[in-house]
Amino acid sequence: MFVNSDNYIKYLKLWLITLFSLIVIMVAVGGLTRLTDSGLSITTWELFTGILPPLNINEWNFYFTEYKKIPEYQNINYGMSLDEFKIIFYWEYAHRLLARFVGLFTLLPLLFFSLYFKNTSHYSNKYYWIFFLVCLQGFIGWYMVSSGLTENNDVSHFRLSIHLSLALFILCLIFWYILDIYQIKKLHEKIPNLLLLFILKLIVFQIVLGAFLSGLDGGLIYNSWPDMNGSFFPNDIGYGDLINTQLFSNPSIVQFLHRSTAYLLLFFIIILNFIYFKKKYDFKYILFFDVAILIQIFLGIITLISGVEIRYASLHQLGSILVLSSYFLILYKNSN
Ligand code: HEM
Numbered sequence: 556m557f558v559n560s561d562n563y564i565k566y567l568k569l570w571l572i573t574l575f576s577l578i579v580i581m582v583a584v585g586g587l588t589r590l591t592d593s594g595l596s597i598t599t600w601e602l603f604t605g606i607l608p609p610l611n612i613n614e615w616n617f618y619f620t621e622y623k624k625i626p627e628y629q630n631i632n633y634g635m636s637l638d639e640f641k642i643i644f645y646w647e648y649a650h651r652l653l654a655r656f657v658g659l660f661t662l663l664p665l666l667f668f669s670l671y672f673k674n675t676s677h678y679s680n681k682y683y684w685i686f687f688l689v690c691l692q693g694f695i696g697w698y699m700v701s702s703g704l705t706e707n708n709d710v711s712h713f714r715l716s717i718h719l720s721l722a723l724f725i726l727c728l729i730f731w732y733i734l735d736i737y738q739i740k741k742l743h744e745k746i747p748n749l750l751l752l753f754i755l756k757l758i759v760f761q762i763v764l765g766a767f768l769s770g771l772d773g774g775l776i777y778n779s780w781p782d783m784n785g786s787f788f789p790n791d792i793g794y795g796d797l798i799n800t801q802l803f804s805n806p807s808i809v810q811f812l813h814r815s816t817a818y819l820l821l822f823f824i825i826i827l828n829f830i831y832f833k834k835k836y837d838f839k840y841i842l843f844f845d846v847a848i849l850i851q852i853f854l855g856i857i858t859l860i861s862g863v864e865i866r867y868a869s870l871h872q873l874g875s876i877l878v879l880s881s882y883f884l885i886l887y888k889n890s891n
Pocket residue numbers: 586590719758761762763764765766768769770772773774780813814816817820848851852853854855856858859863868871872875878
């Protein structure tokens with residue numbers, strides 16, 4: 556049978572771009588689920604049984620009774636009404652429903668490609684990596700939720716950061732595949748990889764710190780900028796605490812580190828700009844990244860000053876996708 560490999564490329568492009576967009580929506584809904592404190596409202600895994608929401612009062616009562624058993628209800632939301640519970644339930648429900656849809660939207664086209672295009676010249680099995688990572692993300696999501704069901708009022712900020720980081724990693728991988736398939740031109744003369752990788756590590760560190768900060772509700776303290784309530788260093792800790800083993804569980808330190816890493820990043824990005832300028836590279840790519848970083852810093856500051864208003868916090872989370880994508884464009888152009 557003759558199979559047109561152009562069709563394969565066409566479908567692949569469409570699939571990758573749609574999947575990328577779906578996962579961006581997924582990250583936004585996940586962020587809003589966290590910001591509305593809704594993430595623990597469904598206390599069981601229910602991969603298949605939870606596809607439909609509760610359809611009658613008995614089912615609603617069942618879910619509500621289960622929720623009443625966990626510390627978040629007992630210590631924070633005690634006395635919540637069923638109508639209030641429905642709101643947090645629907646956020647988590649939407650997040651999980653979308654997750655199932657993303658899972659299917661990843662697997663079904665892959666099976667279709669394997670079935671119809673396996674013998675075409677450009678066919679590759681590598682896209683199955685996306686499916687593997689999407690499944691892993693589902694397990695990590697549950698691993699995260701389970702940390703908030705028995706002893707703590709909230710999920711572990713470490714597990715939250717794994718969940719967010721993996722989502723962003725999946726997006727970067729898909730984005731790389733998209734750049735590849737569009738055959739974006741690479742630079743002839745390369746930028747030193749050492750500097751590029753160092754900046755990448757700083758960005759990743761900054762994102763992980765950001766997730767720690769949100770998981771610890773650390774944006775609710777020191778709501779001033781550029782100072783931290785009148786001083787450079789948080790006044791409820793000492794410099795010695797920076798070498799403490801509980802370093803990443805202390806909201807004041809995490810906030811201090813998140814601010815400081817932003818400035819450090821900015822410093823190295825200025826050096827990167829200087830290299831682009833000196834070597835007379837096409838400036839629009841770095842400009843795209845510069846704008847993304849500046850917007851992200853601005854959003855971070857207003858998130859903080861506003862005491863983590865949901866709309867700003869959500870935009871700040873999505874801003875990290877813009878930062879990563881624009882930086883991956885630079886990395887891609889510099890790759891061999
Ligand atoms: C270089 C740039 C930055 C990057 C890549 C970045 C990234 C992130 C990420 C990924 C999160 C976690 C979002 C979430 O889980 O919902 C976060 C949270 C946060 N960031 Fe940043 N950030 C940057 C700069 C800043 C700056 C300069 C500030 C303030 C001075 C700031 C303040 C915050 C606050 C307050 C939160 C917690 C928000 C919440 O609880 O939802 N960020 N950041």
